[in-house]
Amino acid sequence: MVTLTTDRAADGRGEAVYEGVNRLGRDEVTLRLRRGGGDLFTLERQLVRAGGTTLTQVFPLGAESALHDFVSADPYGDALQPSYLALRQRYLAEGGERRAAVQRPGLAGDFLDQIGEIEHCRYEAELLPIVQTVTRALGAAQYIFSWLVLDAKSGDVIEHRYLVGCEPAWLNKYIDHVWYMNDPSLEYAKRNATPVLLSRLDLYNEVHWLTEAAAHGFCNNLVCPVHAGTNSALVTLQASNAEPAEAGEGILWRNRRQLRALACELLDWRLAGLQQQATSQFDLSEEELKILRLVHGGGTASNAADALQVSVKTVYGVVYPRINNKMGTPNINKAVDMAVSCGLIK
Template structure:
């Protein structure tokens, strides 16, 4: 378990200094500018589709030109022009118009990865991930946080920490290619790194072999890691545009370090969720113990024996108290929520 710095931001996402919400047909697009430290800013674009699927991109903003590049690559750019203009003005006001410094890798990759647990905001994660992946042979990367619908198995929440060409990720989302992504399908069911060339791409004309390659994703290493909850997993796609043999060789050689980076990014996110949930629900250690027992299949009789109370007290006092704190209709729902929020495993 990650020990967070005591001054970590409340949600780890950064202070919102601009937000613009736009209805575009049946979709909703929200643009946010977040401050992630004294000189760090992140652009967040969240798309909520009519069916409820949420896709959020987070990019580090070092200069005004990067906002222009992102807006130009947005398929809804014309409709969002007013929001992008307001966001740009806010960025210039908050940053003083100064481009942020791009420090190189301080120390070795393991040292940098070790700093992740002390990050207060996602913008700091983006800076470290960029430095580490580049040092390990990747020219671009996308770290994806993915939440599955427990019934259908479909991904209903995508959150991307992106160090890539914004035109590519916007195209990927706009064409709904996440519904036909062999890398994502592999990551759902596996936990070992793999090169995309070793996966079945259905055909030589698949978008991963043509469109993605045109945006610099010629060689891809995917590192999937699962959270243990069953409904949340992550994957790091590290890519370069080198000649295939050399490009794949450097990524494969560094697969263990890239997987370690993926694990640390996942742990950082889960630790933040645990911190939020613990603050929100104010559950005691005893109540967390009860939830773990219920999640593991324990009965009211098991709980009663563990707590030294009667079964009647479990049903009449212990379970209702937990349900009241968590706003759930029954203890099984409370246990499921505790798992999804990272309170218990």
């Protein structure tokens, strides 16, 4: 099934000018072409597995050859050919190829100035060239920036969103073979908040696919995890180069603080977008936000009643239900959890 949409997406993803939804066995793959700021386009490939895990790649589209490279690396490429052809036609109709041929000016200033430009980006498409420029200036030929949402009970990653700055063949293979299920860098990121070289982790014997990563240029790998302040989300920036091991790792390690600063800024950008989206969607009053903060801090209905100068019965019968109705949650504790994950309260 192929559909078209022109609705503007939320949280900086950009306008979807094409969308193709495809059922492949028990999985669902959606391809989107997004316009994000003038002449910038991204290809978004979203895979929803039968168990509900969602894996989304955001890939920059410049010359048409970039699209060809991505399609060639897609393990479902043959089955998705009609959607890819329709997406390509829309890309050309939108003038993507002509615009990509125009030389765009490079980013001025040093890498700190460039990192500072991230907060002014409206779309993910505008982030990608900045991240590429900064990581290359810091000795990384390739990168993958991951936004990860964790299941509150199991700790498993249930949503992956990747900004792709690497060979598409590698990330497609990583996802297709479900290698994220035994990724030592991911397990490290769940429990730590300091940069680490992958070679310094205790690797499992069965992690043979790291050889495959090296074949695609991920020879030396610095992992920079940053936590979102909740137990439900974290981000990682993986920066890599293909230099000889000692020299290549040395470059990445010397620049670990700067690379982590980049990861932090990308996380802040993402959280700010979620907060803006949630503020518009839920339309909570300052009084309601005050109650959510109070409950988050351990406050009871009695404390809420005192704060609002109403009865406890009114809190249970009016205040809490009004908040739950706006947020679509079954109880006030779920509303607090959602408010924290959306950045509405801290």
